[in-house]
Amino acid sequence: MENLKRIFIVDDHQMVIDGLRLIINTIPGFEIVGDCNSAHQALDILTETAVDILLTDVSMPEMSGIELTRVVHKKFPHIKIIALSMFGEAQVVAEMIDAGISGYILKNTGKQELIEALNKVAEGQNYFAPEITLQLMKSFKRGQESESSRLTDREIEIIRMIEQDFGNKQIADLLFISERTVETHRKNILRKTNTQTVVGLLKYAYERKII
Amino acid sequence: MENLKRIFIVDDHQMVIDGLRLIINTIPGFEIVGDCNSAHQALDILTETAVDILLTDVSMPEMSGIELTRVVHKKFPHIKIIALSMFGEAQVVAEMIDAGISGYILKNTGKQELIEALNKVAEGQNYFAPEITLQLMKSFKRGQESESSRLTDREIEIIRMIEQDFGNKQIADLLFISERTVETHRKNILRKTNTQTVVGLLKYAYERKII
DNA sequence: ATGTATATACCGTGAACAGGGTATTTATAG
DNA sequence: CTATAAATACCCTGTTCACGGTATATACAT
Numbered sequence: 049m050e051n052l053k054r055i056f057i058v059d060d061h062q063m064v065i066d067g068l069r070l071i072i073n074t075i076p077g078f079e080i081v082g083d084c085n086s087a088h089q090a091l092d093i094l095t096e097t098a099v100d101i102l103l104t105d106v107s108m109p110e111m112s113g114i115e116l117t118r119v120v121h122k123k124f125p126h127i128k129i130i131a132l133s134m135f136g137e138a139q140v141v142a143e144m145i146d147a148g149i150s151g152y153i154l155k156n157t158g159k160q161e162l163i164e165a166l167n168k169v170a171e172g173q174n175y176f177a178p179e180i181t182l183q184l185m186k187s188f189k190r191g192q193e194s195e196s197s198r199l200t201d202r203e204i205e206i207i208r209m210i211e212q213d214f215g216n217k218q219i220a221d222l223l224f225i226s227e228r229t230v231e232t233h234r235k236n237i238l239r240k241t242n243t244q245t246v247v248g249l250l251k252y253a254y255e256r257k258i259i
Numbered sequence: 260m261e262n263l264k265r266i267f268i269v270d271d272h273q274m275v276i277d278g279l280r281l282i283i284n285t286i287p288g289f290e291i292v293g294d295c296n297s298a299h300q301a302l303d304i305l306t307e308t309a310v311d312i313l314l315t316d317v318s319m320p321e322m323s324g325i326e327l328t329r330v331v332h333k334k335f336p337h338i339k340i341i342a343l344s345m346f347g348e349a350q351v352v353a354e355m356i357d358a359g360i361s362g363y364i365l366k367n368t369g370k371q372e373l374i375e376a377l378n379k380v381a382e383g384q385n386y387f388a389p390e391i392t393l394q395l396m397k398s399f400k401r402g403q404e405s406e407s408s409r410l411t412d413r414e415i416e417i418i419r420m421i422e423q424d425f426g427n428k429q430i431a432d433l434l435f436i437s438e439r440t441v442e443t444h445r446k447n448i449l450r451k452t453n454t455q456t457v458v459g460l461l462k463y464a465y466e467r468k469i470i
Numbered sequence: 471a472t473g474t475a476t477a478t479a480c481c482g483t484g485a486a487c488a489g490g491g492t493a494t495t496t497a498t499a500g
Numbered sequence: 501c502t503a504t505a506a507a508t509a510c511c512c513t514g515t516t517c518a519c520g521g522t523a524t525a526t527a528c529a530t
Contacts, residue, residue: 436479
């Protein structure tokens with residue numbers, strides 16, 4: 049009888065769980081023993097379900113993956129925890145590491161990488177997606193240049209206009225500057241906020257009450 | 260002594276006011292007698308400032324342009340009101356018309372159109388930006404096909420993933436469908452929500468508690 | 471059987487955006 | 501004077517997105 053590693057998945061989006069299920073079901077050596085949509089549910093279930101590896105979303109309503117990781121790491125120290133996230137924001141990664149994860153992968157991870165992560169963690173090693181380590185290094189470097197992360201008044205102004213769904217051309221017209229200048233500001237803004245898209249930027253801005 | 264039409268501008272974004280000021284200051288026949296950043300302020304100032312034309316933003320915190328228009332139209336019936344908005348959403352336009360506006364222009368309006376709007380309204384006529392009338396006609400037609408505006412479960416699912424900053428490729432991977440299909444869904448979503456960009460869509464979705 | 475709604479999927483195109491970079495000017499501080 | 505920060509502006513490229521359209525399959529209702 050083969051000794052399968054038992055995996056449990058926590059994510060508030062069932063579609064992510066279903067996607068992961070389909071992939072993991074094809075990976076030898078692992079079996080999914082359950083899944084649920086909230087950290088609270090997970091804690092209940094883990095008290096009566098034998099689990100080896102916990103795959104948990106980082107951002108969840110009510111109780112975050114960070115908190116869940118802390119509790120699980122404390123109550124069930126044998127459970128290896130792999131974090132799943134859209135982003136590898138350095139601060140969040142650091143908090144998850146502190147909380148006790150063994151791995152951190154992005155949600156768009158391909159099958160090969162997921163296999164590698166699961167195998168490594170199952171062997172007692174750690175696994176961090178390359179993008180994560182890159183992100184951490186960037187953050188470290190950025191931390192040393194903290195002044196470069198502060199948004200200028202102009203940049204904040206432009207964020208506000210982006211939030212109002214003005215395009216670059218419109219922003220340029222309203223501010224009497226070149227469209228190329230707007231693009232440059234956008235570039236600087238995305239770099240400083242460590243985001244790649246307008247969606248990410250707006251979330252950043254809302255979170256930090258910039259707008 | 261030339262008889263200039265006195266304009267007052269209300270917009271919570273000073274940059275919009277400044278932009279309008281620069282343009283209007285070059286238009287013969289008009290003078291700006293004041294501006295402020297909130298509807299409440301405007302009401303106070305209008306009681307002691309002679310104004311012929313009020314340019315007001317539609318969306319403002321605390322008291323909207325719609326409410327402002329209602330009050331101004333009632334207390335100062337001689338004041339012609341021109342609405343300024345990012346969008347020409349039919350429902351909003353209709354409410355502003357009910358409230359008593361004489362004109363409605365988009366914030367990205369060029370100088371020529373602003374001149375035309377001001378002149379027409381100053382003569383006692385109405386002026387609506389061509390996009391607005393087009394939007395109203397679209398809305399009228401859409402109102403007749405109200406079923407086509409209801410978002411399907413799949414579409415809501417995809418909106419949620421867009422909000423999580425998943426790109427089309429990622430959404431396709433997670434849902435095991437073609438990227439082309441995702442594009443099609445996006446197209447249908449934007450059409451149904453009458454939005455043109457992700458920013459507009461997210462605002463729509465947040466407002467309506469879709470996400 | 472037909473009709474409708476939904477999901478899926480494709481074609482084409484142009485515009486916008488993200489990301490790599492370069493550079494200059496102005497204002498301010500030391 | 502030099503150095504720095506901020507604002508401005510440009511180059512280039514590849515990718516993504518929005519928007520115009522077409523079509524088929526499936527499930528369900530009539």
